[in-house]
Amino acid sequence: MQCYVYRATKRADTYVYLPEKDDFSELPEGVVRALGRLEFALEFELTPERTLAQEDPQKVLANLDEQGFHLQFPPPEEDR
Template sequence: MHAYVYKSQRRADTYVYLAARDDFSRLPEPLRTQLGALQFVLDVALTPGRKLARENPEDVRANLAARGFHLQFPPTLDVDPMSEGWGTDA
């Protein structure tokens, strides 16, 4: 399975994977509005055993098969940057 990855120009670190290149019709209108313009960034083969940097490839494949798209949100911080354990250079 192939995925075509687009970066939201309105929401930082938010990406949309599409099953078909430039097939934005699969995205619900409210989602398209929130994401703004989408810029193509990557064409990737989602073969078994393929690893992705932030997403579970099985989840991406399942969403592409069921909906025609997968949405990748920005990562969340596991550690509060204001906590004492964060570390500093000072």
């Protein structure tokens, strides 16, 4: 699955993964307000076997399929 990642301008180290480029229609209004403007960061092919720095690719794929987006929050302070 092609995956598009956007950086939140209001929340540091917070990203939104989408299955369609620039299609924010599945994001709840409250999420959009909390994150601010979303800036395109990168595009890549997401597979269950792909290694991601901070996320489980199977979880990301499941969220994209079930809710149309995936949110990546910064790791907890103790993990940094």
